[in-house]
Amino acid sequence: MRLVSLTLRNFRNYPRLELELAPQLNVFLGRNAQGKTNLLESVAILALSSSPRARRESELIGPLAAEATVEASVERHGRPLEMAMRISSEGDRTSKMIRVNGAPRRAVDLPGELQATLFWPEDLSLVKGGPEHRRRFLNELLVQVEPGYGRALAAYRRVLEQRNHLLKRISAGQAEAAQLEVWDEELIRLTAVIGSSREEAVRELGPLAAANQAAISPGERLDVAYAGPPPDFAQALATARSEDLRRGSTGLGPHRDDLVIRIGEQEARSFASQGQQRTAVVSLKLAESDLIERRSGERPVLLLDDVLSELDAARRAALLAQVGSGGQVIVTSVEAEPFPASLIELARVLCIEAGQVSPCG
Numbered sequence: 001m002r003l004v005s006l007t008l009r010n011f012r013n014y015p016r017l018e019l020e021l022a023p024q025l026n027v028f029l030g031r032n033a034q035g036k037t038n039l040l041e042s043v044a045i046l047a048l049s050s051s052p053r054a055r056r057e058s059e060l061i062g063p064l065a066a067e068a069t070v071e072a073s074v075e076r077h078g079r080p081l082e083m084a085m086r087i088s089s090e091g092d093r094t095s096k097m098i099r100v101n102g103a104p105r106r107a108v109d110l111p112g113e114l115q116a117t118l119f120w121p122e123d124l125s126l127v128k129g130g131p132e133h134r135r136r137f138l139n140e141l142l143v144q145v146e147p148g149y150g151r152a153l154a155a156y157r158r159v160l161e162q163r164n165h166l167l168k169r170i171s172a173g174q175a176e177a178a179q180l181e182v183w184d185e186e187l188i189r190l191t192a193v194i195g196s197s198r199e200e201a202v203r204e205l206g207p208l209a210a211a212n213q214a215a216i217s218p219g220e221r222l223d224v225a226y227a228g229p230p231p232d233f234a235q236a237l238a239t240a241r242s243e244d245l246r247r248g249s250t251g252l253g254p255h256r257d258d259l260v261i262r263i264g265e266q267e268a269r270s271f272a273s274q275g276q277q278r279t280a281v282v283s284l285k286l287a288e289s290d291l292i293e294r295r296s297g298e299r300p301v302l303l304l305d306d307v308l309s310e311l312d313a314a315r316r317a318a319l320l321a322q323v324g325s326g327g328q329v330i331v332t333s334v335e336a337e338p339f340p341a342s343l344i345e346l347a348r349v350l351c352i353e354a355g356q357v358s359p360c361g
């Protein structure tokens with residue numbers, strides 16, 4: 001899988017960018033706030049169909065017009081793929097128009113076309129941060145490898161919102177408890193779909209992450225387990241109903257899932273050193289790429305945003321070993337310093353300044 005070219009118009013601080021990417025390693029250097037993350041974000045948006053960082057999609061639109069576009073030529077299993085996304089805002093409404101090879105595509109069905117693994121500074125809290133980081137990790141992986149997962153997740157979120165709304169109305173005496181039945185049924189059905197996808201993915205991911213960890217830190221045993229909804233979810237939901245009513249929200253379900261990450265016998269979140277936690281993050285991110293490759297037959301594009309300078313030599317080397325293993329790597333960094341000279345020789349190196357990309361120097 002590789003990104004051949006990328007075109008941005010009025011996307012964040014890029015008025016216009018036309019970029020050809022090298023098949024292996026691409027390095028973008030730039031000072032802070034010049035557009036390094038924005039560039040990788042645009043690629044991630046094509047992979048995931050939404051920005052992993054924007055709170056509102058209108059943020060993506062630059063100052064020149066009421067719309068932004070992101071277009072890419074991709075090579076997938078040797079075949080060309082043209083992707084285009086237009087994000088436009090009208091008043092306080094933002095909408096997206098997506099085309100793949102010229103044909104309109106719903107946002108929920110876009111992931112899986114351009115497969116990418118993004119690793120950016122926020123991911124350093126994957127192990128020690130809250131469970132929402134780990135759910136996001138699973139979701140970003142699964143939407144890309146499992147057709148239907150994105151739809152199930154979107155449907156689940158809608159049902160959850162409806163159910164929570166109804167719980168509040170019932171508590172306020174504005175609705176009947178019996179009205180919960182239809183939402184509960186949907187919640188149970190979608191929980192089974194999401195839960196089994198997550199469970200299977202974590203089962204596959206565990207050994208891959210463990211192998212990566214052992215390669216970076218010999219002797220360290222990484223173990224990843226899925227902490228999903230209770231086995232008899234329908235029963236548990238019925239039992240929890242009175243509590244849900246009291247609280248006005250749903251206490252059980254995939255929106256509460258977590259991953260339990262252990263190093264040796266101990267939970268990494270509380271017991272691992274910062275170094276071990278960082279190794280675990282790198283191992284998990286590489287495992288994500290490995291799993292995408294196993295399911296699709298091609299390595300995803302690896303997007304490394306400003307993380308190499310945060311990592312020591314062994315962890316950096318593990319990530320950079322992707323270069324030459326068949327996968328394309330796009331890296332941003334403030335300095336050229338973390339890259340070995342031998343690697344820089346293989347790389348296309350460009351500099352970013354105020355939303356303009358040009359040869360360094």
Ligand SMILES: Nc1ncnc2c1ncn2[C@@H]1O[C@H](COP(=O)(O)OP(=O)(O)O)[C@@H](O)[C@H]1O
Nearest residue numbers: 012013032033034035036037038059060061062
């Ligand atoms: N919608 C937007 N329009 C114009 N500029 C934007 C927009 N969104 C972000 N920016 C600018 O992009 C810059 C940050 O880019 P970013 O890629 O995060 O920098 P870095 O190189 O540090 O990763 C800031 O100068 C910010 O003002």
Ligand SMILES: [Mg+2]
Nearest residue numbers: 036037038306
């Ligand atoms: Mg940045």
